[in-house]
Amino acid sequence: MHTSATTGFDGAATVRLPRPAPPFARTPVLVLGALVTALLVVLAPRYDLVTDELYFLAAGKFHLDWGYMDQQPLVPFLAAFLDTAFPGSLLAFRLPAALATGLGVVVAALVAREFGGNGKAQVLAAAAYALSPWLLVNGHWLTASTMEPLQWTAMIWLLVRWIRLHGHGIRRDRLLLGIGLIAALAVQTKFQVVVLCAALLLSTAITGPRAVLARPALWVAVAIPVVTAVPTLWWQAANGWPALEMGTAVNEENDRLLLVPTALFYSGIVVGAVLCCYGLAVLLRSPALHAYRFLGWTTLAVLVFFLVTGGRPNYLAGLFGVLFAAASVGLQHRSGKLLWPACAISAVLPLAMLPVYPLDVLARHPEIPNYPRLYETGWPELTDAVTRAYRALPPEQQRRAVVVAETYYLAGALDVRGRPAGLPRVYSPHRGYWFFGAPPADADVVLYVGKRSLSDHFRRSQRLGKVESGLVNMARGNEITLYQAPAQPWPELWPRLRTL
Template sequence: MATNSSTASAAETTDRIPRALPPFARSAVLATAASILALLLALTTRYDYVTDELYFLAAGKFYPAWGYMDQQPLVPFLAAFLDWAFPGSLFAFRLLPAITTALGAIVTALMARELGGNQRAQVLAAAAYPLSPWILLNGHWLTASTMELLEWTAILWLLIRWARLKHGGIDRDRLLLGIGLITALAVQTKFQVLVLIAALLLSIAITGPRSLFARPMLWLAAAIPLVTAIPTLWWQARNGWPALAMGTAVNNENDRLLLVPISLFYAGLVVGAACCCYGVVRLLRAPELRPFRFLGWTAIAVFLFFLVAGGRPNYVAGLFGLLFAAAATGLQRRTGKLLWPAYLLSAILPLALLPIYPLGFLARHAELPSYVRLYETGWPELTEAVARAYRELPAEQQRRTAIIAENYYLAGALDVLGRKAGLPRAYSPHRGYWFFGAPPESADTVLYVGNRNRLSVHFGRSRELGEVETGLVNVAQGNTITLYQGPKQPWPALWPRIRTI
């Protein structure tokens, strides 16, 4: 009897999911989330809007639509609503992404708990989440990538919970309905979530639990994002499926061979990268995680899809929380003295990427790499330079002048901030902005802002009016303002010819 009992006990510890979850490390996990929230809120008003925030704000405020070339309508709608409710408030505008990032750490800890992680594992998982440079930096912005991180993490958590309960003989199919609702939001954020869903279903079909496909709630959950996506799909079809062209552009911009190393860099030097690799190994090999094998194969399938089809390294960032949680369950009983020092060392890079430096310091140190300086500064100087050039034109000519920016970065800034400075709306032939329309037929003069893709061959006369001077290294600095007159073709014929992707 003793032998049988010990054998059964060993089997239980190597291949079962406990019915009773480990206690939730409420105080430590919530303290971690609160620290993330406090840090991000303290930096919300540093510098200025980032390029994508300006683009989303312009799209939602001035060009609302059921779809866009490069994103879906949820974040533009949120940006427009927040700007309407709290005009010009960067704090209010960035409160939601800060909360979203803090919630991501909590959900990551809950995933670790569902995978059998004790309180120490839950804290390790939650603490690893903000150590990802990509995750923490996106928590500073209201962008589609920010919202996508929490959406993927929440979908995976609910599915893990459903699988754990099902393995224990408990049907909790309302969790599948929750997955359907979150997926509906995710589809309206970015189409990449469809890759995650497809990878999950394929992995489950191969490794189990195949009983999922017999649950009626699964098909109801699947219908929710399909039905809610109809307007977006209709917009895509009516405009020639521009999302496919965007996919081609992304593929051309990225080196497939760098997908894995850059993804690991985005996960975080030391802790994040190590946890991603260890998390995949545990999901595929750990005996106690056998019921979750499908998650390991899902992670591999998502990576392989973007490796073959082409994609940015951040497209897989929604898997980081899952992999951190799986890794933490393997670290929970280790007492290595280097674990927490590794966490502290890993915090240096994500903190350094945030807007923590005074602008005067950045101006004196142009050699210092700073992503936020590059994409978050220079907008007032850009707007003033273009407004000054516009005001110098005769009043009659102003009425016939269109402002065209080389790319959506500049166009978004001029559209959102320029209108307050008395400028007309901005146009751009670049990516999603091209779909916002061409200048009117009456526009025979163009103020063009940019250094590449000049319009000289399409106009009879051109004259450089000056350059944008910001005093910092950023995307606005050094752009030339050029006056073009005498278009050689009407705008309906010219606009498709100057389109850039």
Template structure:
């Protein structure tokens, strides 16, 4: 007996036939316009501090693992910067395409769940106006890639369930999900939590036939094998990822996680669809066959509440809950209430657009409350580099040969590591987070230029003096006010000092 296909089931009127038509025109237009906006503003301010970190890690310290992420994004950032040095357009174009993929992928996931064309557009528009998803589409970072990877796991799983209901076996979809997870573990291990939550959700709510498919476990094995190099690196370095989890937990308040997740989703439409979409996944009869997805949302939220995770750790679920919420809204909205949709989207656009680096820098300097994230993390790096380079050149030549540069934070170190060589600076070190693993200055470095606001090294040197301070005008950012100090006469060599000054 031949195995049923989607086409034959549709022709015979099967129980779960082909999904509703894809809203190709409006969805692709929305995705294209979003990508175009992100490309147009790609060079508006400057590098994000994390982008500098990824470039420095990939170009100067490429490894199988890092304290706070895995090698995929550093490798990609370094490759792009090598091909087009200093080009923000080249560096950020992949991020714009990933953002567009997320918008279209959200609509496709909604379609697999049974959304009609209008519900698909609502879900896609909510994705486009999520403050976090839109802002992260402006730069190349692990936080940019992760939501797209989660979506690329959820879509084949949802499609497998729909086809399974129609009696169609399409197990290669499970292999596809496993292959995406194998790529995802090269970005961050967070995708493992998604896969675990999906499996637990299926165990709770079904369809348990999914757990009996060999392709599922073959995909899981593929992801596990892909994770081996990073796991070996973690073991060899004392599991710094666990230390990083402690750092993150110390930075975040558990009670603030739910409101922050809703704010990142969107102050009006996004937050409403987050709450309503989760409810629909758990209670709506039309979505009963994917109830395991609702359980996955609950499990992941509970985990990050207990672990005090960052709000963006749940951003990979936005496409799913937006899709479910749009379906529920379309089921219940009468003509009388349908008119509120587009005004709500118009109001929701204010916050995400305000976060993008659209405001001219002179205006941002006069109004520090505007575009705070971009202004804080994307400006000030040229001034920092010039200040440190001037201080370095002011040293006598014989001192420069014995001088190391150490920065207080990885933000400062990465900026100097990427921008410093053109200004004549040597490699930069930092005891902060993942940069500590890049290594200490050589023991022969008896002079030190320390770049930072704090002065933790004074007890370890005989002499110190302030030599410069970074000025970025009236523009407030991470570099503003950072001091440069000259230390000499170390009490012990760097190989002994480095383990004592590590910071989280």
């Protein structure tokens, strides 16, 4: 690693920064990124849309707005655009997710390069990113949590690059503006990026390099996402800040004691988990990365925030890339005899979690744990069952009927798949779907899909059937019930039915 001595940014102790950055390991890194993208493209048409994809697509096509309870408008807008431009194409729909994941592999290597990592370190950081079960499997879906890790990693890469160049008297303030533009996209994807930005600013103010805080370009960069977030914040305020309610729901769903172990599992069995832990130690203790020590404290600040307030383990996935990069730099001068066999072992789990199994095999072996099978299948059977029940109603009941689904993912599937089949608009009192509105006042016939009973809220009920599927999935086993004559007007009933 080529380094040069320089005075600390705040006139503090001398630090050493790479000058120039080591050559980019272009061929192996780009090949890794291309392989990841190609794998995800090949698997894109497998199975069906996942629960969150259905929700995002329904939100974008039928309920496009400036904000939502649980997500922001960027991915719903993108989902609706792709479905309109390429109707019915899972390949086109999921292509941005595949590209984002492959690009994340490359950006993780670029972070390692800015840290002073040689070709071996860059390839290791890229490989660790590619072998993360969460990052790879999530790259199969077009969701907000797919885009977030790339956004976080790219922001950190630009900041690290600015620091390295500034340490040698080179001012590239456009890098700071680039961070602001990416942050503007990130805040329209998920609000969690606000936690990252706050942690970065606080850690930099405490540990340095404080020179970045004196740059006007930084504060312009901060203003960009703030200004672009005004419509979303206005929507949140107008609707009673439902994002806070979503935070409470997430906290109740997750065990804080399992946050770190599960996040390490998501980062990768063997290689990913080890590199995350070692990478944090390198950022906090390595003299070679002294100028970037604030990133170690940023990681701890983000972790503590979600431990205290409650969060999902995948909220930490945006930090995997920088931790992989720091660990790879710390290991670059050590023997790699065990690293590459460990990478091969680490590849087994993420590959097994992808939709690689034929569905007839999964039908014969329901004991096989398979996340895509559980959340990506059963939607045609669900739609067919509800459509048959709706068509069996007398014509006068059909005219007054609405479909109400117990959960947002059932509602999303029936909204997306059911409308072309002739179903009326779908409603749900669950999470973000509740904000899409209550059934109209004259809707006194309800086809309810779910396992919860609403008998206390209607004067008449009749069980019509159950969703059957040859696979174990989220659709199978849901009851279809005909409810008539609501006991209260919908404006009074709808808040009583709401669930988080």
